[in-house]
Amino acid sequence: MKRCAALCSFCILLLLVFLRIIWSAETEAPKPAPATYVGNEVCQACHAPAFEKFSQTMMGKIFLFNPRNETEKRACENCHGPGSNHAAAGGGKGVGGMITFRKDSGESAKVQNETCLGCHQRGVQTYWEAGPHASRGLTCVTCHTLMERTTDKYQLAKVGEKTPFFNKRAETEVCGQCHLQRKAQLMRSSHMPMREGKITCTDCHNPHGTPNPSQLKQTSVNENCYTCHTERRGPFLWEHPPAFENCGNCHEPHGTVNDRLLKVTDPRLCTSCHNATRHPVTPRPKTSVFFFNRSCTNCHSQVHGSNHPSGRFFQR
Numbered sequence: 354m355k356r357c358a359a360l361c362s363f364c365i366l367l368l369l370v371f372l373r374i375i376w377s378a379e380t381e382a383p384k385p386a387p388a389t390y391v392g393n394e395v396c397q398a399c400h401a402p403a404f405e406k407f408s409q410t411m412m413g414k415i416f417l418f419n420p421r422n423e424t425e426k427r428a429c430e431n432c433h434g435p436g437s438n439h440a441a442a443g444g445g446k447g448v449g450g451m452i453t454f455r456k457d458s459g460e461s462a463k464v465q466n467e468t469c470l471g472c473h474q475r476g477v478q479t480y481w482e483a484g485p486h487a488s489r490g491l492t493c494v495t496c497h498t499l500m501e502r503t504t505d506k507y508q509l510a511k512v513g514e515k516t517p518f519f520n521k522r523a524e525t526e527v528c529g530q531c532h533l534q535r536k537a538q539l540m541r542s543s544h545m546p547m548r549e550g551k552i553t554c555t556d557c558h559n560p561h562g563t564p565n566p567s568q569l570k571q572t573s574v575n576e577n578c579y580t581c582h583t584e585r586r587g588p589f590l591w592e593h594p595p596a597f598e599n600c601g602n603c604h605e606p607h608g609t610v611n612d613r614l615l616k617v618t619d620p621r622l623c624t625s626c627h628n629a630t631r632h633p634v635t636p637r638p639k640t641s642v643f644f645f646n647r648s649c650t651n652c653h654s655q656v657h658g659s660n661h662p663s664g665r666f667f668q669r
């Protein structure tokens with residue numbers, strides 16, 4: 354009995370599906386002809402303000418006035434897609450299947466990014482698809498604004514009213530939208546000159562993706578530090594293993610509350626690994642009399658490595 358009922362309802366379902374197919378085939382409007390490229394003069398006629406603003410950006414200057422090939426000549430339609438249907442219908446929101454980039458436009462990140470990658474998947478963008486930003490659905494437009502000139506370089510997105518024009522500082526704002534903890538760390542007492550605008554996130558990271566850990570531009574943390582702190586590279590006669598292994602064993606590059614970007618204060622830093630040396634290393638508060646002169650680096654001043662023949666214990 355049960356089986357019979359199941360079979361019956363299955364048949365009815367089939368019938369409904371069948372009817373639906375016939376019905377839709379009859380009523381669906383004929384598909385519009387695929388859109389073609391019409392040229393930016395057509396767009397300019399209705400979108401004069403957009404045209405004017407865009408013409409002040411680097412891409413605008415090239416595409417609109419000095420195109421170097423057929424692709425660049427398409428200008429507006431390079432990003433928004435061919436516009437014949439949109440223009441013929443008199444324009445309008447959602448008319449003619451234009452590719453849009455607004456946050457609320459519902460356009461998928463994939464479609465948005467593909468328009469850019471067609472020209473830009475090379476140089477620093479080569480590893481985009483493999484990066485964590487792409488896999489988390491970020492779009493190029495999260496960080497770049499394209500229709501008007503924003504920063505002195507790179508067209509970085511305006512995050513707030515206070516976003517500076519100078520790209521080094523603007524970057525901190527752009528990245529700081531999501532990486533709040535990193536942004537907060539820059540404000541700590543010990544920091545590299547990032548908030549001062551001398552170095553910036555992209556001196557160390559490539560936000561478009563890299564084959565290296567943590568989107569670093571260099572293959573390891575140490576290679577990264579050596580690019581600016583070359584004197585730490587060595588080679589040393591006496592090497593301190595944690596230093597050539599990973600500077601991050603002792604330092605936190607984004608900023609800390611301890612001197613010299615140390616993760617923990619000296620002597621606690623050293624005693625976290627050296628808890629069995631010949632001299633007593635029991636941690637004490639900094640105000641203790643026993644602490645006086647016991648900061649390990651008072652005697653072991655060359656903790657990054659020593660080239661002195663008798664520098665085995667990093668005292669010289």
Ligand code: HEC
Pocket residue numbers: 393396397400403404407412416428429430431432433452453454455458494497498499500501
């Ligand atoms: C390099 C890619 C690119 C080119 C070329 C381009 N646009 Fe845009 N357009 C965008 C992006 C991205 C936005 C979203 C806002 C922003 O980032 O500034 C946008 C926004 C717009 C908007 C507002 C609707 C919306 O989606 O928010 C209009 C209208 C527009 N563009 C027209 C034009 C016209 C006209 C041209 C040619 C003069 C042009 N665009 C060239 C990328 C481009």
Ligand code: HEC
Pocket residue numbers: 391392393395396397398399400429430433435436437439440443444445446447448451452453458
């Ligand atoms: C006949 C006038 C007209 C022409 C020609 C025209 N547009 Fe539009 N377009 C409009 C109007 C009106 C809107 C809706 C108002 C708005 O969003 O600014 C619009 C909206 C858009 C949007 C946003 C679409 C959306 O769904 O939000 C884009 C992108 C756009 N136009 C790009 C172009 C491009 C590129 C061209 C040239 C190929 C072009 N338009 C030509 C009138 C026109």
Ligand code: HEC
Pocket residue numbers: 410411412415424425431432465468469470471472473493494497499505506507508
């Ligand atoms: C038709 C090819 C083409 C397309 C499509 C295109 N670009 Fe470009 N873009 C260029 C060229 C050419 C330059 C000039 C610099 C250069 O040669 O690399 C440029 C420059 C830039 C710059 C640097 C601007 C500056 O002032 O320093 C950014 C950022 C950029 N593009 C982002 C994008 C994004 C995001 C998209 C997609 C919405 C996009 N581009 C789509 C060709 C293109």
Ligand code: HEC
Pocket residue numbers: 466469470473476477478481486491492493494495496497507524555559560561
């Ligand atoms: C997480 C933020 C972020 C995202 C997402 C992002 N960019 Fe960038 N982009 C930057 C920053 C910051 C710079 C400037 C420093 C640099 O060159 O790395 C830059 C620089 C650029 C430049 C100019 C530098 C050069 O030499 O090529 C281009 C072109 C560019 N981006 C294109 C893109 C494209 C295309 C996408 C999407 C596939 C994209 N960006 C996504 C942050 C971002």
Ligand code: HEC
Pocket residue numbers: 485486489491495496524527528529530531532554555558559560566567568569
């Ligand atoms: C719209 C939000 C957003 C913005 C803006 C943004 N990021 Fe990210 N970033 C993310 C997300 C999401 C992840 C992935 C985190 C995860 O997987 O745990 C990430 C991951 C990272 C990582 C870690 C990569 C790894 O392999 O662990 C680095 C480094 C990074 N971002 C740097 C930057 C820099 C530099 C900028 C500015 C140019 C930036 N981000 C802007 C959202 C953002």
Ligand code: HEC
Pocket residue numbers: 525528529532535536539545547552553554555556557558567569574577601606607
């Ligand atoms: C001086 C170089 C340097 C600068 C500048 C820098 N970072 Fe980093 N960042 C690193 C290193 C090195 C790591 C890897 C840390 C590790 O693996 O222990 C890292 C890791 C990260 C991570 C990933 C953490 C994780 O869990 O993997 C994020 C996100 C990040 N940085 C964001 C930023 C942002 C945002 C800025 C700018 C405000 C910035 N960084 C500036 C060197 C730098």
Ligand code: HEC
Pocket residue numbers: 543544545546551552556557574577578579580581582600601604605606612613614615
């Ligand atoms: C893009 C260049 C650059 C890179 C890469 C870089 N630094 Fe720096 N670092 C600086 C500059 C500039 C200063 C400030 C120097 C000064 O004040 O004399 C600094 C200062 C420091 C200081 C001293 C801070 C203080 O409070 O005096 C430490 C510690 C440090 N960096 C560690 C690192 C480590 C660890 C790495 C790798 C994760 C690294 N740096 C990568 C540029 C860089």
Ligand code: HEC
Pocket residue numbers: 575578579582585586593595596597599600601602603604613615619650654656657
């Ligand atoms: C074993 C822990 C440890 C490791 C690992 C380590 N450092 Fe340090 N670093 C220190 C200490 C402690 C100081 C403070 C020295 C002082 O006060 O004399 C310091 C200071 C510095 C300074 C500031 C020097 C100055 O004169 O202001 C820089 C730059 C630096 N380290 C870079 C690096 C780099 C690059 C690496 C990786 C090759 C690294 N450190 C690895 C412990 C370490």
Ligand code: HEC
Pocket residue numbers: 593594595602603619622623624625626627649650653656665666667
């Ligand atoms: C991440 C762990 C770690 C930290 C933190 C660390 N060290 Fe070391 N240290 C080592 C290792 C591993 C060795 C090599 C031990 C060996 O060869 O027996 C070493 C060797 C030494 C030596 C030479 C000892 C010997 O017998 O040759 C001295 C001196 C020393 N460290 C001092 C310090 C000082 C001072 C600090 C704090 C600034 C410090 N270390 C922080 C891991 C660490």
Ligand code: HEC
Pocket residue numbers: 620623624627629630631632633634646647648649650651652653666
């Ligand atoms: C007053 C100077 C002084 C201070 C402060 C000091 N040391 Fe030493 N340390 C020495 C001398 C001298 C030697 C070498 C002994 C020898 O030649 O046999 C030594 C040797 C060492 C050794 C290698 C020999 C062993 O005992 O294993 C380590 C590891 C070490 N110190 C770690 C530390 C740590 C960690 C601190 C901080 C808590 C520290 N030292 C503070 C003077 C000092």
